[in-house]
Amino acid sequence: MKQNFQTLRLASVSRHFTNAEGLPVAALKGLDLDVRRGEFIALLGPSGCGKSTALNCIAGLNALSEGAIWLDDARIDVLPPEKRGFGMVFQNYALFPHLSVLDNVGFGLKMRGLARRVVEQRARAALELVQLVGHERKLPGQLSGGQQQRVAIARAIVIEPPLVLMDEPLSNLDTKLRIEMRAEIRRIHGELDRSTIYVTHDQDEALSMADRIVVMREGTVQQIGTPRQVYERPANLHVARFIGYRNVVPFSLGTVVDGRATLKAGDIELRGTALGAVGPGMVSVAMRPDDFERSTEGGNCFRAEIETVEYGGRESLLKARAAFGSLYVRIAGDAAVGETLSLRISPDRALVYQQEAH
Ligand SMILES: Nc1ncnc2c1ncn2[C@@H]1O[C@H](COP(=O)(O)OP(=O)(O)OP(=O)(O)O)[C@@H](O)[C@H]1O
Ligand SMILES: [Mg+2]
Known part of the structure; x- marks a missing residue:
């Protein structure tokens, strides 16, 4: 997939699941969204509103039930996740416990068959960006929660993805670290000049980090706007309540x-x-x-x-x-x-x- 783009376009993206009784559950209903290059987008809404489903549809971990996803003029919802080449940071970090920090970060590059020297060089550069120099040889279990989170971010960005997808990456951290990491993630986003889609149910996080916020409820978009628009002019009572x-x-x-x-x-x-x-x-x-x-x-x-x-x-x-x-x-x-x-x-x-x- 190309290394950069002008617009990621979600057109009527929908996803149904089948519940335990065999009945269809509409987790995401017709999401329309244009993400521009360099933009930081927050998907905000209460538990179960379809945030992770939306992110997984973009990543290719969920197939779409309806709609399409375009990266400029290339349709990508038909591609498997590895062909889309987006970076993904999960809520639970999902690091390999038996691999060193450096090997965790280099893993994706190694899988792509790059030379060992190049893998190491790029993994070290990514660790520098997330400020983990000196921790290369440690195992994830020897790091704090915030440091592990940084490793997960380094691993997502080392492949130089055009788009980084983050699913509630800070929810396991304590309040102080969470606030520090907000600024860190914003800084890293700024340095990379790539786009970020960031899932959260925390309105302060969305307001302080995003260029634009997509407020969701029960699988549908309630409002798309800048933090100021959403905060000062909530589109309806649901948004108003959710934003404070x-x-x-x-x-x-x-x-x-x-x-x-x-x-x-x-x-x-x-x-x-x-x-x-x-x-x-x-x-x-x-x-x-x-x-x-x-x-x-x-x-x-x-x-x-x-x-x-x-x-x-x-x-x-x-x-x-x-x-x-x-x-x-x-x-x-x-x-x-x-x-x-x-x-x-x-x-x-x-x-x-x-x-x-x-
Ligand atoms: N694999 C699945 N099978 C059946 N239903 C699912 C599946 N994944 C999600 N759902 C349902 O789809 C809806 C949206 O789920 P989703 O995980 O996208 O919510 P979310 O906004 O990420 O919530 P949270 O903030 O709790 O992570 C929920 O009602 C959920 O129960
Ligand atoms: Mg979720």
Whole structure:
């Protein structure tokens, strides 16, 4: 397969499985996506939404039930995995325990029949890129989780693939290492000028790493956009919830003019932003805990009584009861249970959606 490309195109890629009862399960339903050269794409969604299925379809580990995959003008979904030549990093590393770090990384090159000297040279260069110089002769079992993860990345990139596929590569690591490795993976991606497709169920990971995020749910794409678009303008309530809009509150819709909505619940009136067609009648308003401020100025204020406080040092997460229901609110500093706050949310940050059917 060619070593570089302009566009990887997924056209209506679908995959069905058969479950234990012999019934078909649609794991992936008509995925359309163009990945450009150099792009870092995150596939984001809850467990079971089809992320690994999508990645395995691209890698060639799953056959497609429908659709096609193109690398520029070459159709590749008909090729076996080794002919596609993509680098793959699995969640469980899948290193060979009896081979040294250097031999693990060189394995793919050796299989391709390259001379021993070339294999070693390239494996050493890959280990340098993932900053594991000095560990060449160790066995995987003698390395930390993060170091093993780096070996897995080196092994995926040593074959100089046009595309690197990563399936939740950081989920076995502790929080500190995970955050360090995010930056490392971004750096390696940048140095290689290749494309990366990265599967995760962690919205922070997707937001901080990706150029574009593909949000999935039950085998279908909900939104494709930059981290900012997905974060600020979630396409629907599912995306909003998944990306951190923890408060979804019913309001009665008043008027909508140029996307500006008036909302009412009891004697509380708020203004919000409708991103699509909403109403009439009851709507759902999505608000992030971080988007409230303690204020009595500037309109869009309401009162809420603190029910619980989760102290977090610089900031606290509160559960507070307002006339329209309970809310999660993050504020700077500490607060006391029973205290009544005046809270404000900017009309831009109260997003109005059509209410879900129950
Ligand atoms: N080999 C298989 N046979 C039958 N069903 C499968 C198979 N692989 C996946 N599925 C089903 O397809 C759906 C999507 O699975 P997939 O592994 O792609 O999810 P995922 O988004 O990667 O989840 P996770 O975050 O838990 O890894 C699930 O409902 C799963 O049960
Ligand atoms: Mg998975």
